[in-house]
Amino acid sequence: MNILESLRTAWKSIFSNKLRSALTMLGIVIGVSAVVLLVALGNGFQNSLEQTFENLGANALYVMGTTDKTVSIVRPLTLEDAQALEDKSLAPAIDLVAPTINKGVSASYGNNNVNLMATGITPVIGQIKKYTLTGGRFITDQDVAARDNVVVLGWQTTQDLFGDQSAVGKFIRIAGGKYQVVGTVGKMGGYPGDSFILMPLTTMQSKISGGNDIQQIAVKAVSPDQVDTVIAEITSIIRARHYIPPGGSDDFQIRDMRDVLKEFQSSLATFSFFLSSVGAISLIVGGIGIMNIMLVSVSERTREIGIRKAIGAKRRDILIQFLIEAAVLSLSGGLIGLSLALLLSLFLQHVPMGELTTGAQISAGVVILALTVSIGIGVISGTYPAFRAARLDPIESLRHE
Numbered sequence: 001m002n003i004l005e006s007l008r009t010a011w012k013s014i015f016s017n018k019l020r021s022a023l024t025m026l027g028i029v030i031g032v033s034a035v036v037l038l039v040a041l042g043n044g045f046q047n048s049l050e051q052t053f054e055n056l057g058a059n060a061l062y063v064m065g066t067t068d069k070t071v072s073i074v075r076p077l078t079l080e081d082a083q084a085l086e087d088k089s090l091a092p093a094i095d096l097v098a099p100t101i102n103k104g105v106s107a108s109y110g111n112n113n114v115n116l117m118a119t120g121i122t123p124v125i126g127q128i129k130k131y132t133l134t135g136g137r138f139i140t141d142q143d144v145a146a147r148d149n150v151v152v153l154g155w156q157t158t159q160d161l162f163g164d165q166s167a168v169g170k171f172i173r174i175a176g177g178k179y180q181v182v183g184t185v186g187k188m189g190g191y192p193g194d195s196f197i198l199m200p201l202t203t204m205q206s207k208i209s210g211g212n213d214i215q216q217i218a219v220k221a222v223s224p225d226q227v228d229t230v231i232a233e234i235t236s237i238i239r240a241r242h243y244i245p246p247g248g249s250d251d252f253q254i255r256d257m258r259d260v261l262k263e264f265q266s267s268l269a270t271f272s273f274f275l276s277s278v279g280a281i282s283l284i285v286g287g288i289g290i291m292n293i294m295l296v297s298v299s300e301r302t303r304e305i306g307i308r309k310a311i312g313a314k315r316r317d318i319l320i321q322f323l324i325e326a327a328v329l330s331l332s333g334g335l336i337g338l339s340l341a342l343l344l345s346l347f348l349q350h351v352p353m354g355e356l357t358t359g360a361q362i363s364a365g366v367v368i369l370a371l372t373v374s375i376g377i378g379v380i381s382g383t384y385p386a387f388r389a390a391r392l393d394p395i396e397s398l399r400h401e
Helices: 003-016 018-055 079-085 141-146 155-162 201-209 224-241 257-300 302-310 315-347 364-390 394-399
Strands: 060-065 094-109 112-121 133-136 150-153 171-174 177-185 196-200 216-221 252-256
Touching: 003 018, 003 315, 018 257, 018 315, 018 364, 060 224, 060 257, 079 094, 079 216, 079 224, 094 155, 094 201, 094 224, 112 155, 112 201, 141 201, 150 155, 155 177, 196 201, 216 224, 224 252, 252 257, 257 302, 257 315, 257 364, 302 315, 315 364
Parallel strands: 112 196, 150 177
Antiparallel strands: 060 216, 060 252, 094 112, 094 171, 094 216, 133 177, 150 196, 171 177
16 A cells, blocks of 8 residues: 555545544544644744843943842932943043933823823933934933923823824823923834833923932943943942942942843743643643544454455555544644644734733744644553554454454
């Protein structure tokens, strides 16, 4: 019996018992669809996560006050601290420095009102974070010097206050003051999402937050391989400015966005592994189901096997026939599961997950792996029934009722 004849016989066997075949394939369908979809969601979420961190400055360092309760004296970061970090004689490895202040405010335009995060910035932050302008301009050095009442709106803020209208040139009210919208930016994701307002640092200090203190200093190294050197320079400069004695605890902390990204990736990998294990269990259950149904098939077709052996079929022919039937059964389940995963991935293509999107992505490698695993499970599960069928004695088989 050739391969084509074995395939024809396999399909005939499957379609002659449609309900039984469907129930047998169910475990494979669930397992393959679950594994493929989870891998696709993991890849999409990973890419979305990396893009979000890239927008927020993936290679940047952020200096902020410590949260360690054991530090007895905590001096706030000041604008002078940021200016000291800009001194090339003290910190030659530092390329860009951008102090910022965040404060929750209420903003309104007409009858629309929204609570959001206002951030006081300098234009340098635009070289560290990827703000993509969708209209107007960004904050300029002139705005900072003149303490102008101008703002740039985040994507969600623009939608909440103006909807489909153009926001550039219009005036909004923030904390009782009147501010002109000079620009809008596109989606960025991350914290605090796209619901934010950017304004000149000096405007924030003089009209909203008050004082000379700042909350955070964004720092970028001259090159990625200089990041560790930059951390050492920041530590030395800030400790000296805050009069921290040798051996004393830092009253500030330095957040490396690369470390944050690694933490997220590690958590995502653990979660994906756990969910993929659930899919793998379904595949194992599906394999057991195939083995069980193939043993039943051998028992039901004992007389058929005896007839084939009596007219010249070899053990190898019987073995190959049942292995192909098991593989076809499993592959059919894999194809159905793969199709189901593709449909679900299209549905989940842009489902929001917090400030990220899943962006499920099924690659050719995942498709090939899924089909290979399906065939492999079929062959492994069908091996014992196939050997059992091949070893049947033709005389005893012909006597079987």
